[in-house]
Amino acid sequence: MLNRPNPAGAIAIPCNTAHGWYDEKNSEIIINRNLSGNSVIRTLIHELCHAYGNVNYTGYSREEAEVLVESATIMALGMLDFDIREESVPYVVSWGGDLEVLKKNALLVDTLVKDISERMGL
Numbered sequence: 001m002l003n004r005p006n007p008a009g010a011i012a013i014p015c016n017t018a019h020g021w022y023d024e025k026n027s028e029i030i031i032n033r034n035l036s037g038n039s040v041i042r043t044l045i046h047e048l049c050h051a052y053g054n055v056n057y058t059g060y061s062r063e064e065a066e067v068l069v070e071s072a073t074i075m076a077l078g079m080l081d082f083d084i085r086e087e088s089v090p091y092v093v094s095w096g097g098d099l100e101v102l103k104k105n106a107l108l109v110d111t112l113v114k115d116i117s118e119r120m121g122l
Contacts, residue, residue, distance in 0.1 A: 020032055020035075020046070049069035055069050067097060070091055072116065
């Protein structure tokens, strides 16, 4: 498993725009309380990828970070037969969906998927 800080907890807040985010300073994941159950799971796994993989906006551009963690989220939840493509594919495309970024960081995405799947007990 990746040796990264453990998020202290997830906090649900009302929010009209973002589904959630990882507050690196406080090691907290914030989830929009207005989301449906499936979106909550997708957002939580996405933010855990940011947290455990240390995929932040200082080491990567925002576009790169979002494409990488959402790609890992799609694969990790796919291992549970949880199909999030309807939400996730447009999300990846909205951040540029750069195939070169994925090729360059394939090992990172693979490591994120393995780490999250181990943490989910798969």
